[in-house]
Amino acid sequence: MVTNSQAPIKVGMLGMGTVGRGVYKILTGNADLITARAGRPVQIEKIVVRDTTKSRGVTVPDGVLTADAAAVLENPDIDIVVELMGGNEPAKEYILKALKAGKQVVTANKDLIAGYGKELFDAEKEHDTDLMFEASVAGGIPIIRPLKMCLAGNKVTDVMGIINGTTNYILTKMTRFGSDFNDVLKEAQALGYAESDPTADVEGHDAARKIAILASIAFNTRVTSRDVYVEGITRIDATDIKYATELGYIVKLLGIAKERDGEVEVRVHPVFIPGSHPLAAVSDANNAIFVAGDAVGETMFYGPGAGEMPTASAVVGDIMEVARNITGGVNGRISCTCFEEKPIKPIGLVESKYYLRLMVKDRPGVLASIASVLGNHNVSIDTVLQKRSDGDIAEVVLIIHRVEEQNLRDALTIMEGMSITKRVANVIRVEGEDA
Amino acid sequence: MVTNSQAPIKVGMLGMGTVGRGVYKILTGNADLITARAGRPVQIEKIVVRDTTKSRGVTVPDGVLTADAAAVLENPDIDIVVELMGGNEPAKEYILKALKAGKQVVTANKDLIAGYGKELFDAEKEHDTDLMFEASVAGGIPIIRPLKMCLAGNKVTDVMGIINGTTNYILTKMTRFGSDFNDVLKEAQALGYAESDPTADVEGHDAARKIAILASIAFNTRVTSRDVYVEGITRIDATDIKYATELGYIVKLLGIAKERDGEVEVRVHPVFIPGSHPLAAVSDANNAIFVAGDAVGETMFYGPGAGEMPTASAVVGDIMEVARNITGGVNGRISCTCFEEKPIKPIGLVESKYYLRLMVKDRPGVLASIASVLGNHNVSIDTVLQKRSDGDIAEVVLIIHRVEEQNLRDALTIMEGMSITKRVANVIRVEGEDA
Numbered sequence: 001m002v003t004n005s006q007a008p009i010k011v012g013m014l015g016m017g018t019v020g021r022g023v024y025k026i027l028t029g030n031a032d033l034i035t036a037r038a039g040r041p042v043q044i045e046k047i048v049v050r051d052t053t054k055s056r057g058v059t060v061p062d063g064v065l066t067a068d069a070a071a072v073l074e075n076p077d078i079d080i081v082v083e084l085m086g087g088n089e090p091a092k093e094y095i096l097k098a099l100k101a102g103k104q105v106v107t108a109n110k111d112l113i114a115g116y117g118k119e120l121f122d123a124e125k126e127h128d129t130d131l132m133f134e135a136s137v138a139g140g141i142p143i144i145r146p147l148k149m150c151l152a153g154n155k156v157t158d159v160m161g162i163i164n165g166t167t168n169y170i171l172t173k174m175t176r177f178g179s180d181f182n183d184v185l186k187e188a189q190a191l192g193y194a195e196s197d198p199t200a201d202v203e204g205h206d207a208a209r210k211i212a213i214l215a216s217i218a219f220n221t222r223v224t225s226r227d228v229y230v231e232g233i234t235r236i237d238a239t240d241i242k243y244a245t246e247l248g249y250i251v252k253l254l255g256i257a258k259e260r261d262g263e264v265e266v267r268v269h270p271v272f273i274p275g276s277h278p279l280a281a282v283s284d285a286n287n288a289i290f291v292a293g294d295a296v297g298e299t300m301f302y303g304p305g306a307g308e309m310p311t312a313s314a315v316v317g318d319i320m321e322v323a324r325n326i327t328g329g330v331n332g333r334i335s336c337t338c339f340e341e342k343p344i345k346p347i348g349l350v351e352s353k354y355y356l357r358l359m360v361k362d363r364p365g366v367l368a369s370i371a372s373v374l375g376n377h378n379v380s381i382d383t384v385l386q387k388r389s390d391g392d393i394a395e396v397v398l399i400i401h402r403v404e405e406q407n408l409r410d411a412l413t414i415m416e417g418m419s420i421t422k423r424v425a426n427v428i429r430v431e432g433e434d435a
Numbered sequence: 436m437v438t439n440s441q442a443p444i445k446v447g448m449l450g451m452g453t454v455g456r457g458v459y460k461i462l463t464g465n466a467d468l469i470t471a472r473a474g475r476p477v478q479i480e481k482i483v484v485r486d487t488t489k490s491r492g493v494t495v496p497d498g499v500l501t502a503d504a505a506a507v508l509e510n511p512d513i514d515i516v517v518e519l520m521g522g523n524e525p526a527k528e529y530i531l532k533a534l535k536a537g538k539q540v541v542t543a544n545k546d547l548i549a550g551y552g553k554e555l556f557d558a559e560k561e562h563d564t565d566l567m568f569e570a571s572v573a574g575g576i577p578i579i580r581p582l583k584m585c586l587a588g589n590k591v592t593d594v595m596g597i598i599n600g601t602t603n604y605i606l607t608k609m610t611r612f613g614s615d616f617n618d619v620l621k622e623a624q625a626l627g628y629a630e631s632d633p634t635a636d637v638e639g640h641d642a643a644r645k646i647a648i649l650a651s652i653a654f655n656t657r658v659t660s661r662d663v664y665v666e667g668i669t670r671i672d673a674t675d676i677k678y679a680t681e682l683g684y685i686v687k688l689l690g691i692a693k694e695r696d697g698e699v700e701v702r703v704h705p706v707f708i709p710g711s712h713p714l715a716a717v718s719d720a721n722n723a724i725f726v727a728g729d730a731v732g733e734t735m736f737y738g739p740g741a742g743e744m745p746t747a748s749a750v751v752g753d754i755m756e757v758a759r760n761i762t763g764g765v766n767g768r769i770s771c772t773c774f775e776e777k778p779i780k781p782i783g784l785v786e787s788k789y790y791l792r793l794m795v796k797d798r799p800g801v802l803a804s805i806a807s808v809l810g811n812h813n814v815s816i817d818t819v820l821q822k823r824s825d826g827d828i829a830e831v832v833l834i835i836h837r838v839e840e841q842n843l844r845d846a847l848t849i850m851e852g853m854s855i856t857k858r859v860a861n862v863i864r865v866e867g868e869d870a
Contacts, residue, residue: 026730036774134585145584146581150577150580150581150752151752152752153752278737295457295745295748296744300738309729313728314585316587317584317586333765
């Protein structure tokens with residue numbers, strides 16, 4: 001006899017793109033395993049798509065695909081709504097509708113969680129439901145649950161992640177082959193590692209959403225994508241990478257979130273990190289998130305940060321957890337953890353170590369002038385390399401000791417106005433080592 | 436008004452060695468954060484120690500320390516029993532007593548979980564309690580919960596881990612400085628990285644317990660430490676490490692668990708892994724666990740695998756999860772997941788790639804004889820290095836293609852009986868690359 005606690009959990013999916021197809025494959029392909037581990041079967045009842053006739057690479061039984069969102073949102077048989085449409089609307093409207101109807105929700109939508117977390121989690125709390133989003137950050141890598149649960153005893157101080165596969169792929173190739181950004185971008189687009197409009201990836205906006213989510217959880221305060229200072233990788237060129245290598249660093253695009261003295265820093269930008277740092281070895285399209293806590297010390301979570309099956313793996317993990325909660329009658333047990341309001345530190349007040357590359361006139365006294373301007377702004381020099389000169393213009397590379405960003409910016413503004421300066425070729429922060 | 440759901444959760448600790456002290460520090464030092472995240476205060480009520488007068492490096496209020504285990508086990512006020520005594524008895528008796536009394540249990544005891552899991556989890560199930568053990572494997576690294584929850588949709592195929600810090604420290608130093616095992620061991624003992632009796636670490640028994648626990652969870656079948664094939668690192672010498680480097684490998688002691696066609700392999704032994712493998716970069720006393728699943732692909736979890744505060748971090752994460760379960764009235768929700776009985780493959784039937792180092796007489800035709808013996812046993816050669824000869828004895832290094840272990844053993848037995856063979860200096864499996 002099928003008792004109630006063995007009855008299938010019924011899933012309604014919104015959207016069936018790449019990740020949706022992956023979820024379908026796992027739930028059907030590993031059905032026995034999932035039933036055993038979740039304690040009861042998990043069954044896809046309805047899938048809402050725009051075009052029900054389109055071929056999707058998997059065989060979906062008749063009657064499952066529908067163009068009518070109400071077939072999921074207003075269907076009393078559906079226990080869990082899995083939102084995989086992406087973007088803001090109508091995804092947000094649908095999720096809110098589902099929560100209000102008392103349905104559990106699983107989503108991979110980083111835009112929504114990073115941009116509208118408060119609204120969504122308020123609804124989750126009000127209706128005592130689950131809203132899970134492990135797949136919204138770093139694809140298949142378990143990171144949300146480890147942060148919320150396993151590391152819960154820690155005051156987390158740092159979360160730093162390679163959380164955009166496209167830019168990591170590009171930087172890896174640039175480092176390995178000495179190639180230029182634009183050439184590698186074209187190659188990445190041809191191979192499907194970068195989109196035809198690569199802006200969200202290469203300008204850092206995708207990473208910004210993810211670090212906003214991680215910062216909110218790590219520091220128990222609401223951080224939205226609008227709070228994140230963002231620089232992309234389009235200004236990194238082969239010369240910078242060559243110098244990084246020479247100085248023992250690797251160039252990575254990192255999402256960085258730190259809490260110091262009750263203030264939160266959240267930013268996405270390229271960095272030099274020491275070759276010995278655990279993040280330095282994370283290559284190609286892989287992701288990794290480095291977490292430092294006062295008790296645990298330094299940990300790292302590594303894996304595929306995107307893609308059909310890895311992202312679907314995270315979605316299915318959430319579905320199974322929600323299914324167990326339904327069986328136990330304990331949905332809504334862990335909801336939003338943003339119980340504090342911590343100030344976000346403006347980028348000008350953030351302290352970093354820096355790499356500077358300057359093109360200057362090659363004449364006596366130039367280095368002294370540069371050093372003097374920096375010194376006047378309390379900017380102190382760690383390392384100087386002066387290597388290339390065409391007789392007229394020399395390239396000077398400086399590593400600058402830890403300093404408040406505004407000081408350096410002021411110094412650079414003055415330098416840019418000086419007759420000896422041809423241009424400030426690049427300014428890149430150094431992370432992952434002591435002052 | 437303090438309602439029942441805001442009343443403190445009361446913890447009774449069994450043992451207060453290094454990890455116990457760490458748990459005490461976290462629960463008192465991060466008390467506000469823990470209260471907010473767990474939803475209510477977590478308070479240490481009693482700590483059972485042999486000698487209540489001994490100084491413990493933290494100030495424990497009067498009346499908390501006691502030499503009487505009944506003060507925890509038979510104390511109706513205690514909600515969660517945290518067992519940090521280690522070893523088999525009386526820890527097992529105490530845990531069983533606590534579970535039978537309906538108390539929740541958190542333990543860091545790998546010996547017990549790996550050796551007596553069935554008995555303990557049967558009691559957990561019978562009494563509808565929680566028995567959590569995140570700290571029993573890889574110290575502060577979240578791995579049990581990610582495997583059980585986040586990756587639950589995956590058919591896990593491989594779990595490979597650097598799960599013993601002492602041996603990783605020794606191998607790292609041997610690799611970095613070309614030193615001999617015994618010299619580094621002595622240094623590690625002086626620095627506190629190895630115990631005065633290092634047997635459990637260097638012979639692989641500690642890692643065996645941990646890989647048994649990971650295999651049980653990954654494959655949903657009971658694997659005990661007695662099922663694990665074990666070799667330690669005492670036979671690795673500087674010469675093997677030199678050849679590893681030359682061939683692009685790193686020598687590590689790994690716990691390895693694989694499922695292939697419904698059969699489980701579980702073993703601990705030194706391996707050559709490719710320098711590009713994520714585990715290769717894990718150095719010093721750090722741990723890391725590599726997990727491959729059919730959906731997620733390859734993931735890795737990295738961090739400190741032992742020590743006061745990292746291990747305590749994992750214990751406190753478990754305590755907080757149990758506390759939330761108490762508040763929700765849902766203890767015993769995820770219990771033992773060994774719902775299958777899969778056969779363990781004997782080591783003779785396990786397939787590996789190998790590194791062989793042979794000392795042979797330096798005369799014409801020797802290599803042909805070796806190749807012929809190997810060939811007769813279906814052992815096929817990938818790479819040959821013949822480098823050192825004192826005119827009489829030559830050192831031959833072979834990398835052998837993937838083969839069933841028994842075939843290689845048979846071939847080696849014959850070789851050892853041949854007059855041209857001085858000795859088989861070492862045989863080390865190669866892992867982490869395709870056949």
